[in-house]
Structures are given as C-alpha cells and as structure tokens.
Amino acid sequence: MARIIAGKEIVTSMNGALRQETALLREQGCTPTLAVVRIGDRPESAAYQAGATKRCETLGIAVQSLILPENSSLGEVLQVIEALNLSPRVHGVLLLRPFPPHLDDRAIRDALCCEKDVDGVTSLSLYGVFTGVRQGFPPCTAQACIDILDYCGVSLRGKRAVVVGASLVIGRPVAMMLLARGATVTLCHIDTVDLPSECRRAELLIAAAGARALLNKDCLSPGQVILDVGVTVGPDGRLYGDVDFEAANSVAEALTPVPGGVGTVTTTILAKHVIEAAKRSLPQQQR
The missing domain is CATH 3.40.50.10860 (Leucine Dehydrogenase, chain A, domain 1)
Structure with missing residues (x-):
C-alpha cells in the first residue's frame, strides 16, 4: 500500500510559519x-x-x-x-x-x-519560471507540487520524472521547476505515443492532463511517487483524478488523493505568495 500524502497534513505544517510572517509584517x-x-x-x-x-x-x-x-x-x-x-x-x-x-x-x-501576480498567470511570471529569473511567482498549483515533494523529503536530483499534461498552468511550469532541481524530465500529454511505457519509466510521476483515470495500471510501476493534479467531475458529482487510485495505491511508494491532495495545498501556496509579495514591497532595510 502506498503512503497517502494528505494535503491537510502539509497545510497544517505550513500554517504556523505563515502566521508568524504575517504577524511580523503587521508589526511593521x-x-x-x-x-x-x-x-x-x-x-x-x-x-x-x-x-x-x-x-x-x-x-x-x-x-x-x-x-x-x-x-x-x-x-x-x-x-x-x-x-x-x-x-x-x-x-x-x-x-x-x-x-x-x-x-x-x-x-x-x-x-x-x-x-x-501571485498565481503566475502573466507572461513575465512564466518567463521567470522558464529562465530561473526571480521575477513574479510561479503558478500556485505547480509550486504546490514542489512543496509537497519537499515536505515528503523526495530528492529530485537525478530522478527520472514524467509530467503528463503540457498546459501553462501546471504541466510546463512544473516540468521547468523539476528540471531546475536536477530532475531529468519527460513532458507528455494525452497524444503521446505509447504513453504507458513513458510513464512506467518514471520514478516521479505528475499527472496533470485533466482526464479521468487516464493513467491506469499499465502506466504504473512499483516504487513510484505519484502526484495526481487532474480533477474531473464525474456523472455522480464526485471528483476524480487522472490516476486510477486503486491501481496506484497497490504499487506506488507515495500517492496524493483526489480530492484532498495537491488542490488542498494550492490555496496555502497562494497565501504564501501574498506574504512574500508583501515582504518584497517593504524597503530593503525592513525585510
């Protein structure tokens, strides 16, 4: 059985430090x-x-x-x-x-x-993500993926990472952020030829295509760390991810659920970015 990475657990660990930073800013x-x-x-x-x-x-x-x-x-x-x-x-x-x-x-x-731009939607913010220049902020969901991996102690240097989904909201920015951490990244999408074989080679798999259960048991291999970012509303009104949860739970080392995983962390990243933007707005001597 995989370790289920609950977003609530990560948010709780972040809240104390963020409240302290906010209190310090208010004092100033x-x-x-x-x-x-x-x-x-x-x-x-x-x-x-x-x-x-x-x-x-x-x-x-x-x-x-x-x-x-x-x-x-x-x-x-x-x-x-x-x-x-x-x-x-x-x-x-x-x-x-x-x-x-x-x-x-x-x-x-x-x-x-x-x-x-605390959600990384402008061209200049995305330029910062793609070039490594400290400019604006990365998209919150992409940053949430990185923060989750940090929280779990996942070392990215040398890791084989596969990102499924090539949007500017998640897929492409998170691929660049993984690359900056030393991962070897393959960026795929729903039209990738033989997607299962690309996914099976991954040590870290990030699913962000927005297609319910796109990644089934044929896409998975033992010991993977899997972040499921995709969210689809089913006919029953429930939320489903891009990964077949039951199949992944039986083989993965660690896995985020949908709901209750990456999405739960995203709004806290938004808050973190607002606090950082407030700090940057202060005169240099007050930071």
Missing part, C-alpha cells in the same frame, strides 16, 4: 492584502474564491473582492487592474479564470504587473 505596519477579481458568476470561480478567501483570512491576510459584471468591457476590466497595480495597499492579485469569451484573456493577464 504592513497588512498583507490579496485582491480577488472575478468577472461574472461562474460557480466554480465563486467556490475557489470562497476557499482562497477563507484560507487567507485564517492566516491574517486581508482580502478584497472585486466582482465585475459578466458583460464588462475589456477597457473596464483593464481599468480595474491598473488601479490594483498602482495601489500600495494591495500586494497580490488573483484573476479568476476563465474569463467571459468576449474578453481577451492574454491582454487581461498581461495587464497585471508581475510583482502582484
């Missing part, structure tokens, strides 16, 4: 503040906003919510983002996506200054 007259921008009323965006707000507030981070009408124009949205860029009281901005289809996704993302 700086209240870490996150602004959440939501356009329209998509239920999944509202749910994520509620979870992120609760997590931040429990850690002493102030949250401002800006809910714009579904029919907002691009100019109106950009005006809101520019005001947040200029506000010295706002340290991080979370843009809830997807945006309504009439809006230019990239134009909105890249209007946000990377110093406040």
Whole structure:
C-alpha cells in the first residue's frame, strides 16, 4: 500500500510559519492584502474564491473582492487592474479564470504587473519560471507540487520524472521547476505515443492532463511517487483524478488523493505568495 500524502497534513505544517510572517509584517505596519477579481458568476470561480478567501483570512491576510459584471468591457476590466497595480495597499492579485469569451484573456493577464501576480498567470511570471529569473511567482498549483515533494523529503536530483499534461498552468511550469532541481524530465500529454511505457519509466510521476483515470495500471510501476493534479467531475458529482487510485495505491511508494491532495495545498501556496509579495514591497532595510 502506498503512503497517502494528505494535503491537510502539509497545510497544517505550513500554517504556523505563515502566521508568524504575517504577524511580523503587521508589526511593521504592513497588512498583507490579496485582491480577488472575478468577472461574472461562474460557480466554480465563486467556490475557489470562497476557499482562497477563507484560507487567507485564517492566516491574517486581508482580502478584497472585486466582482465585475459578466458583460464588462475589456477597457473596464483593464481599468480595474491598473488601479490594483498602482495601489500600495494591495500586494497580490488573483484573476479568476476563465474569463467571459468576449474578453481577451492574454491582454487581461498581461495587464497585471508581475510583482502582484501571485498565481503566475502573466507572461513575465512564466518567463521567470522558464529562465530561473526571480521575477513574479510561479503558478500556485505547480509550486504546490514542489512543496509537497519537499515536505515528503523526495530528492529530485537525478530522478527520472514524467509530467503528463503540457498546459501553462501546471504541466510546463512544473516540468521547468523539476528540471531546475536536477530532475531529468519527460513532458507528455494525452497524444503521446505509447504513453504507458513513458510513464512506467518514471520514478516521479505528475499527472496533470485533466482526464479521468487516464493513467491506469499499465502506466504504473512499483516504487513510484505519484502526484495526481487532474480533477474531473464525474456523472455522480464526485471528483476524480487522472490516476486510477486503486491501481496506484497497490504499487506506488507515495500517492496524493483526489480530492484532498495537491488542490488542498494550492490555496496555502497562494497565501504564501501574498506574504512574500508583501515582504518584497517593504524597503530593503525592513525585510
């Protein structure tokens, strides 16, 4: 049986240090503040906003919510983002996506200054991930994967890692972050020829394709560490991952569940990034 890596366990281990950092910032007259921008009323965006707000507030981070009408124009949205860029009281901005289809996704993302881009959505933040330049922040879910591996004491140098899923939200950034830690990385996707054989060679397997049970027993080999990032809602309303949990549980060394795994850690990473952004905003002598 695999070691089940519970996100709640990792979050609990992080909370104490984050609360201390927030308290220290407040003593210096700086209240870490996150602004959440939501356009329209998509239920999944509202749910994520509620979870992120609760997590931040429990850690002493102030949250401002800006809910714009579904029919907002691009100019109106950009005006809101520019005001947040200029506000010295706002340290991080979370843009809830997807945006309504009439809006230019990239134009909105890249209007946000990377110093406040705590979820790694701007081109400049992603440039920082791909080049190793300390600029902006990596996407929260990708960083959650790295923090989980650190918590579990997984050494990445020399490891054979396979990432399934090539999005800019998780797959590609986490592949670059693993590479920076010395792993040998293969980046795959749902169209990869003979995906099972690529996956079986992995010592570390990260599934982020968003396809329910894509990785079945044919993709797995004994002793793997498996992070399941994909989430799909089944016909029964339950959440399912990209990995066949029962098959993986019988062969893996360690495994994250869905739900209750990587996703649980993601909002805490968001809070961690807001605190770091607040620290960076202080004069050098106060950091």
